[in-house]
Amino acid sequence: MPKKYVGKNILKVDAREKVTGKAIYPDDIYFDDMLYLKIKRATHPHAYLRRIDISKAEKLPGVVKIITAADIPEVKNFGLIIKDQPVLIGIGQKMRYMGDALAIVIAESKEIASKAVRLIEMEVEKLEVISDPLRAMEKDAPPIHQDGNILATHYLKKGNIKKGFAQADIIVENEYRTSFLDQVPLQIEAGVGFYDEEDEIIKLWAATQWLHDTQADIAQSLGLPKEKIRIIQPVIGGAFGKKEDISVHIHLALAATATKRPVKLTYTREESMIAQSKRHPLIIRAKTGATKEGYLTACQVEVIGDTGAYASSGLAVVHKGMYHCTGPYNVDNVNSA
Template identity: 45%
Template sequence: MEPLNIVGNRVIRVDGRAKVKGEALYPQDIYLEGMLYGKTLRSEKPHAYIQVEIEEGEKTPGVVKILTAKDVTGQNHHGVLFKDHEVLCSERVRRIGDPIAFVIATSEKAACEGLAKIKVRYTELPAVFDPVEAIAKDAPKIHGESNIIYHYRCRKGNVEEGFKNCHVIVEREYKTSMVDHAFLQPEAGVAYWDQEGNIVVCAATQYPHFDQLEVAEALGLPKEKVKIINPAVGGAFGGREDITLQIHLALGAYLTGKAVKAVYSREESFYAHAKRHPIIMRYKTGASKEGKLLAMEATLIGDTGAYASWAVNVMRKAGVHATGPYEIPNVKIDSYAVYTNNPFCGAMRGFGATQVPIASEQQMDILAQALGMDPVRFRLFNCFRVGSETANGQILHESVPLERCIEAVGQRLFHGLR
């Protein structure tokens, strides 16, 4: 086998030198002659019908244009899986922070002054913030006729019979919280017309190809007439997979004929992008007197907030990983993604697989304690090995070093303590 050029060697990052020297170009660093500045007016209510009056804002010195839903030249929607976001809310807001208007002015100061003069009349609607309550048939509906976006089911063996044979059964409820990515660089970008008549958007993003499609659809342009340029990215971790300011900037440049720039504050960044899904996890796990796992039943309820983003993928992954890395012959898992009026949730490192170990691993500790077994040995007794079958029927044919890993961690953590 020929020596590998990359694997096993120290490789100089192509962007390393520029970042170390402070020369890397981030979206906030981009300045174009004669460019305008944009500011977003966001909802102050979690659920309401709206009427927007922009006349006073338009009279503000320096304000060039105020965009509302009626100014969207293509489709007034976007979303990575479901088109449930509006570019600018037309009649209804579904969370605090929903974009209502985009003010374009000759300076940031003028944009802020114009924004402050816009009047929004809210007719508040009943809201729901608990995903369990949101499942109820009489709960306020966020989109359509049901707040349940997705239901993943996993069935293996017979859980009822499995629990009958258990010596110990542990039932608990666990909850994880909503988490923000808090990347170092808040959202920023600039859009402009290039010399070939294309709309160009410069913004830090994880999916420039998706952004191109969504910008083109919102503007009503062929995909080939939209270019997305990805400057240096100041952190993402999944938080830049959804549209935030890209379409607003593109629409502003498209309608004014000038470059338009926007920079979010840290506070606005919190409102604008997705969060990690908080999940309510109800677990019932049983084992034999000898310490063999026999049955597990779990219900996972994931709060995706006002918009779906990657909820289907996240809650499917949570369901797939709900058993942890353990052999369990009888399994029943139901994993739900649910709309509420909370901030919307989407991708964040681990994508659903990071939440469920909070529950599954605590179940292992409680079971081991109830059986009087060492928790490390209990895990070794039940962990995946080559040839194991997961709850959803996958056979693990190779690369399953879990037993070796648990032993090494156990020795390092507990050596000399027992």
């Protein structure tokens, strides 16, 4: 007979390990001879990088190596859906948000790596900061990407929208706005990387919500077959959408390959909030027609999503927002964009 669960007290499979502290999260993992990474990030949310000087940082005792874009010309952009985010910003390239990475510092300790990051000097050419999607869509707005500021446009049409509104006894029109939301999982982004020289495999202990997609994205960025990337999933420590995007993974892979030693990268909470994706804010302009009996006759909705500096999951989010615009109701006449 099938087991019955309703009304039963069911033991959560990972509850005991978590409440006793035995669960292994990414930042708990340690190897002998391990090196530590810190990332030099953008100093302005929209600017060209004109100069970067790592000479002082390189001379700091305990610094093993510093990787910049000049060291990895063969590495490609990455991205959850569209490959539009650089692994490192190079000279002459554009910073598009404060989370953009400019250099990977590899050192004998986290403290040394953090100090070295502060010694890196740079010059930037500042551009207008675009923080509002309505401003981004204006004709005179500076382009964030070469192809413009509109990532995608979707349309949904069903029935006859004019006929639907003509049938309505009441029409309600409003604009609604949701805000940026950081998911704030308890475990911030962290991971350990190791290059297995015998099998020529990069091994990563780092949490992700899309294990095989993350593996494929790392592989295409580094120009490697997928089987050369192995991700061992530790306890994820909460995600809620925040760990869909790549975070520490490619930087760990590059550092492990360059040094042939185990490497660890753990974000600070501040860094996590700056560098990783957020729940997308939306502007929803809705016009709804209904009869006196309470039947919906027409629904016309415009959904504008702000996906930030890079595509991330923005394509899917705004697409779902459009298709979910009528909520749980069956409406015969719909016009959504």
